[in-house]
Amino acid sequence: xxxxxxxxxxxxxxxxxxxxxxxxxxxxxxxxxxxxxxxxxxxxxxxxxxxxxxxxxxxxxxxxxxxxxxxxxxxxxxxxxxxxxxxxxxxxxxxxxxxxxxxxxxxxxxxxxxxxxxxxxxxxxxxxxxxxxxxxxxxxxxxxxxxxxxxxxxxxxxxxxxxxxxxxxxxxxxxxxxxxxxxxxxxxxxxxxxxxxxxxxxxxxxxxxxxxxxxxxxxxxxxxxxxxxxxxxxxxxxxxxxxxxxxxxxxxxx
Amino acid sequence: xxxxxxxxxxxxxxxxxxxxxxxxxxxxxxxxxxxxxxxxxxxxxxxxxxxxxxxxxxxxxxxxxxxxxxxxxxxxxxxxxxxxxxxxxxxxxxxxxxxxxxxxxxxxxxxxxxxxxxxxxxxxxxxxxxxxxxxxxxxxxxxxxxxxxxxxxxxxxxxxxxxxxxxxxxxxxxxxxxxxxxxxxxxxxxxxxxxxxxxxxxxxxxxxxxxxxxxxxxxxxxxxxxxxxxxxxxxxxxxxxxxxxxxxxxxxxxxxxxxxxxxxxxxxxx
Numbered sequence: 001x002x003x004x005x006x007x008x009x010x011x012x013x014x015x016x017x018x019x020x021x022x023x024x025x026x027x028x029x030x031x032x033x034x035x036x037x038x039x040x041x042x043x044x045x046x047x048x049x050x051x052x053x054x055x056x057x058x059x060x061x062x063x064x065x066x067x068x069x070x071x072x073x074x075x076x077x078x079x080x081x082x083x084x085x086x087x088x089x090x091x092x093x094x095x096x097x098x099x100x101x102x103x104x105x106x107x108x109x110x111x112x113x114x115x116x117x118x119x120x121x122x123x124x125x126x127x128x129x130x131x132x133x134x135x136x137x138x139x140x141x142x143x144x145x146x147x148x149x150x151x152x153x154x155x156x157x158x159x160x161x162x163x164x165x166x167x168x169x170x171x172x173x174x175x176x177x178x179x180x181x182x183x184x185x186x187x188x189x190x191x192x193x194x195x196x197x198x199x200x201x202x203x204x205x206x207x208x209x210x211x212x213x214x215x216x217x218x219x220x221x222x223x224x225x226x227x228x229x230x231x232x233x234x235x236x237x238x239x240x241x242x243x244x245x246x247x248x249x250x251x252x253x254x
Numbered sequence: 255x256x257x258x259x260x261x262x263x264x265x266x267x268x269x270x271x272x273x274x275x276x277x278x279x280x281x282x283x284x285x286x287x288x289x290x291x292x293x294x295x296x297x298x299x300x301x302x303x304x305x306x307x308x309x310x311x312x313x314x315x316x317x318x319x320x321x322x323x324x325x326x327x328x329x330x331x332x333x334x335x336x337x338x339x340x341x342x343x344x345x346x347x348x349x350x351x352x353x354x355x356x357x358x359x360x361x362x363x364x365x366x367x368x369x370x371x372x373x374x375x376x377x378x379x380x381x382x383x384x385x386x387x388x389x390x391x392x393x394x395x396x397x398x399x400x401x402x403x404x405x406x407x408x409x410x411x412x413x414x415x416x417x418x419x420x421x422x423x424x425x426x427x428x429x430x431x432x433x434x435x436x437x438x439x440x441x442x443x444x445x446x447x448x449x450x451x452x453x454x455x456x457x458x459x460x461x462x463x464x465x466x467x468x469x470x471x472x473x474x475x476x477x478x479x480x481x482x483x484x485x486x487x488x489x490x491x492x493x494x495x496x497x498x499x500x501x502x503x504x505x506x507x508x509x510x511x512x513x514x515x516x517x518x519x520x521x522x523x524x
Contacts, residue, residue, distance in 0.1 A: 034386075114371075117370075118369075121365055121367060122363045122364075122365050122367040123367050123368075123369055123370075125329075125332075125334055125361075125363065125367065126361070126363060126367035126368075126369070128332070128333070128334060129332050129334070129359065129360060129361040129439075130360070130380060130381045130384070130429075130433065131381070131385070132380070132381070132384045132385075137384070
């Protein structure tokens with residue numbers, strides 16, 4: 001029981017410290033204009049690491065969504081609604097959540113490993129002795145890059161997912177909905193507000209991924225084994241926060 | 255201490271220029287006074303009422319067995335750790351006091367602590383770039399000059415992963431010098447190096463003495479200590495038990511210091 005309480009206490013303390021780190025990072029956003037090179041470098045890293053796998057993921061998610069729902073809709077003669085159903089699912093839920101999970105696994109883990117290694121090998125201490133604020137130098141550029149990259153990737157995933165869905169709907173004989181019909185139904189059902197919801201979710205997920213992974217990295221001490229554990233912890237925590245926040249944001253946007 | 259304090263340590267943005275510390279003396283170095291410093295890690299009392307005085311421009315070597323608190327003392331002086339009691343004065347100002355005069359300090363870490371994602375030149379010029387001390391052309395000039403001082407001229411574009419242990423240490427020293435420091439701290443500068451590289455690092459530290467920067471060297475390598483020190487002090491069980499010039503330390507009658515020196519000599523004689 002005591003061990004459980006201690007664990008809960010540690011977790012809550014971590015939440016508080018993470019929030020503090022987030023606020024510190026926001027404060028240091030004032031230094032963003034002179035760190036544009038670092039922010040752009042991290043943006044490129046986000047894109048390079050995730051774009052190919054995001055494309056693959058999106059096209060198949062859109063495809064399987066159309067396959068699953070389209071064939072059932074066709075049984076009731078409702079296959080004409082496939083564009084709206086796939087569109088809403090992709091834009092409101094699957095696009096932002098799957099993109100965030102992908103970024104957390106692909107880039108967030110790398111952030112935790114890099115920052116964790118810097119902490120273990122005294123590079124963060126070296127920054128401090130050089131009077132360079134680690135939050136400004138390490139966390140703020142990653143936070144801003146993540147807040148831009150995740151929504152951008154999410155929009156890309158939404159578009160590719162819709163293409164995948166439209167393609168499957170048009171070529172699968174059980175569904176048989178043309179790409180034009182798919183697009184018309186999508187335009188009829190999915191509103192600008194739905195796209196905005198997608199963007200809002202992605203920005204929040206981007207913030208959470210960057211702060212969680214930087215925080216875990218900055219708290220890493222010990223040796224190489226601890227860096228490995230930090231990577232796992234950062235991904236698990238990011239996933240957990242994404243799922244919980246996804247519900248809370250969805251609820252508040254309804 | 256809250257997490258972000260611990261993350262940031264005592265760092266602040268250096269938008270303002272550093273105040274000159276110069277009194278009427280011929281050294282850019284600062285005076286360090288450590289007064290009744292105590293530090294606990296849990297129940298382990300690491301530093302016990304430790305007292306230390308280092309004169310401006312002096313090269314002071316702290317030696318002692320592993321785990322005696324040498325590196326912990328150094329981390330207090332850098333501000334990476336805060337004392338449980340006692341204080342550290344830099345030119346008479348408490349290191350942890352608000353509104354103290356600022357001074358420039360640099361540290362050569364035991365692990366070198368080079369930034370692996372940056373080239374040698376970027377590592378050396380990082381402080382200049384981040385604090386916008388000068389433009390890229392001037393930074394390149396200063397980087398070349400500091401690298402030449404440590405015998406690594408022309409290595410600006412190498413990556414840390416391409417360097418030997420001794421070269422990494424020398425880059426770390428060049429990075430410290432680029433700060434134009436009033437105080438330079440060396441944490442086990444020859445740890446893990448072979449005798450040839452150890453001698454090279456020793457020569458670099460001796461050569462740098464002409465800059466008259468206050469230097470504090472923590473080492474358990476007495477040969478290096480005797481070679482570079484103006485004075486040495488031995489830490490034992492968290493206290494500074496003996497301070498003196500290399501000659502007086504060699505001639506000490508303190509049995510603990512004698513035992514440490516004779517053990518080192520026996521190891522070297524093997």
